[in-house]
Amino acid sequence: MSKSPKLLALSLGFSLALPFAAASAEETAKHFGLGRPAEADEIAAWDIDVRPDGTGLPEGSGTVSEGEVLFTDNCATCHGDFGEGAGRWPVLAGGQGSLKEDRPEKTIGSYWPYLSTVYDYVRRAMPFGNARSLSDDEVYALTAYLLYLNDVVTDEDFRLSKENFTDIHLPNEANFIADDRMEEAHNANKGNPCMTDCMTEPAKITMHARILDVTPGAGDDENSGGSVD
Amino acid sequence: MTDRQVPAQPKTGDTIGLSRRSLLRAGLLTGGAAASAGLVSSTALAGDPLITEVQDWNRYLGDSVQAAPYGKPSEFEAHVVRRDVEWLTASPESSVNFTPLHELDGIITPNGLCFERHHGGVAQINPAEHRLMVNGLVDKQLVFTMEDLKRFPRENRVYFLECAANSGMEWRGAQLNGCQYTHGMIHCVVYTGVPLKYLLKEAGVKTSGKWLLAEGADAAAMTRSIPMEKALDDCLVAFKMNGEALRPEQGYPVRLVVPGWEGNMWVKWLRRLEVGDQPWEQREETSKYTDLLANGKARRFTWVMDVKSVITSPSPQAPIPHGKGPLVISGVAWSGGGTIKRVDVSIDGGRNWTTARIDGPSLSKAMHRFYLDIDWDGSPLLLQSRAMDEHGFVQPTKNELRLARGDNSIYHNNGIQTWHVKADGTVENVEVA
Numbered sequence: 001m002s003k004s005p006k007l008l009a010l011s012l013g014f015s016l017a018l019p020f021a022a023a024s025a026e027e028t029a030k031h032f033g034l035g036r037p038a039e040a041d042e043i044a045a046w047d048i049d050v051r052p053d054g055t056g057l058p059e060g061s062g063t064v065s066e067g068e069v070l071f072t073d074n075c076a077t078c079h080g081d082f083g084e085g086a087g088r089w090p091v092l093a094g095g096q097g098s099l100k101e102d103r104p105e106k107t108i109g110s111y112w113p114y115l116s117t118v119y120d121y122v123r124r125a126m127p128f129g130n131a132r133s134l135s136d137d138e139v140y141a142l143t144a145y146l147l148y149l150n151d152v153v154t155d156e157d158f159r160l161s162k163e164n165f166t167d168i169h170l171p172n173e174a175n176f177i178a179d180d181r182m183e184e185a186h187n188a189n190k191g192n193p194c195m196t197d198c199m200t201e202p203a204k205i206t207m208h209a210r211i212l213d214v215t216p217g218a219g220d221d222e223n224s225g226g227s228v229d
Numbered sequence: 230m231t232d233r234q235v236p237a238q239p240k241t242g243d244t245i246g247l248s249r250r251s252l253l254r255a256g257l258l259t260g261g262a263a264a265s266a267g268l269v270s271s272t273a274l275a276g277d278p279l280i281t282e283v284q285d286w287n288r289y290l291g292d293s294v295q296a297a298p299y300g301k302p303s304e305f306e307a308h309v310v311r312r313d314v315e316w317l318t319a320s321p322e323s324s325v326n327f328t329p330l331h332e333l334d335g336i337i338t339p340n341g342l343c344f345e346r347h348h349g350g351v352a353q354i355n356p357a358e359h360r361l362m363v364n365g366l367v368d369k370q371l372v373f374t375m376e377d378l379k380r381f382p383r384e385n386r387v388y389f390l391e392c393a394a395n396s397g398m399e400w401r402g403a404q405l406n407g408c409q410y411t412h413g414m415i416h417c418v419v420y421t422g423v424p425l426k427y428l429l430k431e432a433g434v435k436t437s438g439k440w441l442l443a444e445g446a447d448a449a450a451m452t453r454s455i456p457m458e459k460a461l462d463d464c465l466v467a468f469k470m471n472g473e474a475l476r477p478e479q480g481y482p483v484r485l486v487v488p489g490w491e492g493n494m495w496v497k498w499l500r501r502l503e504v505g506d507q508p509w510e511q512r513e514e515t516s517k518y519t520d521l522l523a524n525g526k527a528r529r530f531t532w533v534m535d536v537k538s539v540i541t542s543p544s545p546q547a548p549i550p551h552g553k554g555p556l557v558i559s560g561v562a563w564s565g566g567g568t569i570k571r572v573d574v575s576i577d578g579g580r581n582w583t584t585a586r587i588d589g590p591s592l593s594k595a596m597h598r599f600y601l602d603i604d605w606d607g608s609p610l611l612l613q614s615r616a617m618d619e620h621g622f623v624q625p626t627k628n629e630l631r632l633a634r635g636d637n638s639i640y641h642n643n644g645i646q647t648w649h650v651k652a653d654g655t656v657e658n659v660e661v662a
Contacts, residue, residue, distance in 0.1 A: 032431055034380055035363075035371035042372065043364050046501050049442060049452060052510050078319075088319035099525040104637055106516070111527075114510050121512040124450040125349065128320070131448050176519065179531045181641075184633040186625035187535075193615065193623045195573070195582045203578025203611050205649060209406040209545070209658035 050120040054166040057119070061161030062141025064148040068156075070138055071145050074127050083107070083149040093149035096171060109150025113173040115165065119143050308332070311342060312409060317398070322350035323449070325392065327413030330539070331547040334559065336387070336417055336589050336596040340471050343416035345478045346392055348513075349448030352498045356482035359446070361428075361466070365504035368433030375468070375482050381423040384465060386488070387595040389563045391415040391534045393491035393518050396642040399627070403647075403658040407546040411646060411658060412539040417563070417596035420486050422467030425460050428502065438504035442511075443485050446500035453494045454508035455487065459532075463488045466499065489565030489594040490532040491640070493518050523635030536624050537643035538562035538572055538599070538616035549654035553607035558585070562597045564618035569597040571617045576603070578611030578647060578661040579626070585614070593619075610650035611661055627660065 050056040072081065080086050083093030095105025104110075108118055123139045125131050134142070144160035147153045152170065160168070181187060274281075302309065309332040318324040328344040345351075356375045364370040392414035398404050405411050429441075434457065441460040445451035455464070465486035468475060475481040480497025487494045493513055508514070508530075520528040540560040543549050549556060562569045568591050573582040585601040599614070616624045627644030649659040 032381060032427070034377045034431060035373040038362055038364055038370040038372045042362065043370060046362055046444070047364055047503060049444075049503065049509050049511070051505075051507060053507070088316075090319070099521060099527075100523065102636070104521060106521070108516075111516065111521075113515050117510055117512050117515050120509075121516075124452070125448065125512075128323070128349075129448070131349070131450065175526050176515075176529045177526050179528050181528070181531065181535070184625075184629075186629045186633070187622060190621045190623055193573070193582075193617070197580065198582070199578075199580045203580055203661040205611070205659045206662045207402040207660040208649075209403040 048120070048123060050116045050123075052114040052116045052166075054116065054162070057116075057162045057165055058136040059162055060136040060140050061159050061163075062137050062139070062144055063159045064141075064144045064153065064156045066138075067141035067143070067145025067148070070134075070142050074134070075142070078128065083146065092146060096151075099172070099175070107150065108146055109152060109171060111172050112170055113176050115143065115147070115168050115170055118146055119165075306332075309342065311344060314405065314410060323348045325394070325414060327409045328416050329409050329546075330413050330415075330541045330561065331408050331544050333541070334598065336561070336592075336598050337471065338416035338418055338596075340418065340473065340476050340479070343390075343418065343470075343476070343479060344392070344414050346414065346492065347447070347449070347478070348451055351478045352445075352447035353477055354446060354482060354498060359482050359498075359500070361483065361499060362501045363428060363432040363504075364501070365442075366435040366438040366506060367429075367504050368435065369431075371432050373428070378423055378428075378466065378468065378483065381427050383421055384424055385419055385421050386463075386465065386486070387417065387419045387590070387592045388486060388488045389415055389417040389534075389594065389596050390486075390492045390495055391537075391563070391565075393493055393531075393534070393640040395492075396644070396646075397639045399644075399658075400631070400638060400642055401636050403660050406658050408539050408541050408544040408646070409546055414492070415563070415596075418470040419472070420465055420467040421469035421472070422465035422483075422486060425464035425466055425485070425502075426462075428466060429460060429504070432504075434504050437506045440505045440508050442501075442503040442505060442509050443494070443496040443499060444501040444503070445480075445496045446498040451493075451496050451513065452509065452511040453496060453513055454505075454511065455494060457504075459487065459490070487532075489534060489567075491518065491534055494532065518640060520634070520638040520640050522638065531641055534563075534565035535641065535643040536562075536564035536566065536569070536616050536618040536622045538569075538614040538624055539646050540574070540612050540614050540648060543612065543650055543654075543656050544648055545656045545658055548656050549605070549650065552654070553605050556603050556605040558601040558603060558612065560585075560599050560614050562587075562599055562614070562616035563595065564616065564622070565594060566622060567593045567619040568595075569599075569616055570619050570621075572597070572599040573615045573617075574599075574601040575613040575615070576610045579613050579615075579645070582615065607652055609652055610648075611659070612648040612650055612656075613645050615645055628662065 078086055078089040079092050085091035091105060091107050093107055093109055095107045095110035098105045098110055119139055122142055123134060140160050144158055309329050311326040311328065313324065313326040325346045326344055328338055328342055359375055361373040395414035396411055399411055439457050441455045441457055443453055443455060466483060467486045468483045470479060475484060483499050485496045485499050514529060520531050538560055540558055542559045558574055562572045569587065572585045572587060574585045575582045583601060585599040587597050587599050589598045591597055624643055624645055630642065630644045647659050647661050649657045
């Protein structure tokens with residue numbers, strides 16, 4: 001890991017002197033001289049991620065109105081004209097206040113914590129099947145329109161830019177908590193489980209598999225359980 | 230198929246189940262002395278023609294050595310395949326299929342049967358055109374070719390890879406009828422790869438570098454934030470599985486291995502590792518792979534896959550074909566926390582338990598195979614398995630999980646599975662109380 005030319009030379013000398021020596025993992029982990037320096041344009045081409053603090057945002061901007069046109073042309077087929085989702089495709093807007101309900105609707109407006117994720121994900125992976133096809137300005141405009149669809153901004157002339165991006169906060173930002181599974185009773189009280197006469201009454205069946213044999217098409221059952229998303 | 234091809238009750242000492250053939254063999258019908266060729270016709274002998282008649286495979290030559298340069302399973306195993314459930318997802322390119330756990334044994338999953346989970350379809354990448362970049366808070370931002378990667382010292386490790394959403398469809402109750410569907414978003418193979426820490430040391434992680442972003446080269450450009458402590462611990466940059474190159478659907482030519490942690494983080498077609506001082510809060514760690522609780526809060530960064538098990542046979546897709554008598558109960562157990570110390574099995578829905586026998590290697594963060602051999606009396610059973618890992622964590626019931634989390638967590642369902650074995654040997658996915 002050393003950057004020192006002197007140490008590097010020393011390391012190479014060692015290798016040349018003992019070409020077949022099997023160094024220990026600790027020794028070999030230090031430096032191999034493999035790979036080559038990444039060029040600035042290569043890093044710029046691949047490193048497009050954006051963080052909640054705005055790190056990684058490109059120069060540019062776009063308005064709600066511009067975003068509406070782009071959304072209609074590139075997104076509405078799957079996500080609906082208003083982000084309501086067509087068929088089983090993801091719903092992008094609405095659902096605010098539904099997270100405690102029996103069937104929560106998790107959207108950008110109701111669930112996502114950070115706007116940076118919207119910009120990053122749309123730029124990296126959307127439209128589905130034609131990723132990386134949108135310009136930076138277009139992604140700003142689409143992000144602005146998604147804010148509008150979710151009532152986070154209300155002005156159709158609102159322009160989202162690198163400069164005002166981090167002023168925007170999504171409604172559900174504060175509702176994400178750390179992994180506290182270890183505090184759940186069954187984990188906190190770990191130990192030797194019951195082996196004999198663990199229930200006072202014989203076990204009774206309370207539910208049968210609803211989708212027998214997973215027949216294709218059977219999933220139209222609105223009462224079916226959760227699904228993968 | 231004649232009835233003679235199906236062995237009649239194999240159990241010795243059970244005269245009720247003895248067939249005419251076995252009675253003949255025992256000399257009970259004809260008397261020992263009468264069993265000569267002159268007194269008993271050939272039809273009366275009723276020997277199994279699979280034995281008494283010369284079969285084709287015993288007479289004619291089989292295929293030559295090069296008939297199958299890359300071999301496939303027997304045609305009689307054609308049912309042992311990955312399956313999907315079309316209605317689970319909107320698109321087959323961002324979807325999942327399932328490992329046929331009910332047909333497998335041991336702890337290693339064959340490469341062609343390892344479940345798939347893609348977000349933008351299977352990237353087809355020529356390894357000569359693949360690059361791996363290390364950038365961010367490092368002393369030297371680097372680009373590696375596959376040839377470069379294969380010059381680092383390697384390790385071989387057996388690990389399970391379980392999708393965070395495995396069993397996720399069962400949060401609200403019994404839904405899918407078969408352990409392939411309820412538990413098949415998992416595989417376990419031996420990975421060959423370079424310890425991630427070697428690559429990071431090559432680039433030189435700055436002291437401010439606390440997080441690592443892993444990124445895939447596919448159309449989803451999958452990204453996840455990984456704490457540096459884990460990255461420097463046991464993660465691998467793997468290019469082989471079960472001895473051969475990764476399958477395209479498993480990330481060929483190179484993927485990340487994140488032992489014990491949810492499958493989503495095992496970024497396939499790995500092309501970039503960025504060192505940073507904070508997590509990136511990517512789509513796959515905010516919108517997805519966060520676990521909504523009943524109170525409206527959601528857990529994030531729920532990385533470890535908890536202790537879990539399932540009985541793979543008998544199970545809905547693997548009913549009991551042979552009637553009462555000896556029965557092998559077989560299953561798998563695993564824990565993201567380490568090895569499995571013990572697996573208990575209940576045949577009465579959790580009222581009483583018997584410790585099963587773990588057979589085969591017991592490796593950290595790998596599948597373990599367990600068996601319980603019983604003498605089935607033909608009465609209905611409510612089969613359950615309950616795993617305990619080396620730290621003493623015990624697999625909870627689904628009701629315990631729901632009590633703690635509600636119904637809408639989607640991910641991390643490690644609750645105890647119940648199979649209802651009926652008197653006719655068929656099996657159904659049920660819940661009990």
